[in-house]
Amino acid sequence: xxxxxxxxREAGTNELEAQQKELSEQIFRLKFQLSxxxxxxxxxxxxAKKDLARVKTLLRAHELKINTGTPNGRAxxxxxxxxxxxxxxxxxxxx
Numbered sequence: 001x002x003x004x005x006x007x008x009r010e011a012g013t014n015e016l017e018a019q020q021k022e023l024s025e026q027i028f029r030l031k032f033q034l035s036x037x038x039x040x041x042x043x044x045x046x047x048a049k050k051d052l053a054r055v056k057t058l059l060r061a062h063e064l065k066i067n068t069g070t071p072n073g074r075a076x077x078x079x080x081x082x083x084x085x086x087x088x089x090x091x092x093x094x095x
Contacts, residue, residue, distance in 0.1 A: 004051070008058055016059050023052040 008016070027048050033041040 005054060008054055011058075013059065013062050016055050016062070020052065020055045020059065023048055023055060027052065 008019070011019070027045065030041045030045040030048060034045060
């Protein structure tokens with residue numbers, strides 16, 4: 001599993017977009033197979049959905065130009081990214 005995400009992180013934007021299109025088509029085919037009663041498609045469908053989510057996340061990170069890795073090689077988590085926000089000073093009307 002870790003190798004799969006590392007391979008995706010190394011891919012460029014064009015490669016990720018092609019992967020996104022391929023996975024979307026694969027999910028469509030697998031949903032069709034599942035509706036016809038081919039139960040072995042369920043695991044492949046779940047894996048394809050997870051891979052598509054990974055690809056979309058990396059594409060969004062490229063779009064926002066967020067560095068998706070930290071110096072120790074671990075991915076930044078959403079709480080880390082949210083903690084880096086600067087407060088806007090807005091808020092309650094009392095303050």
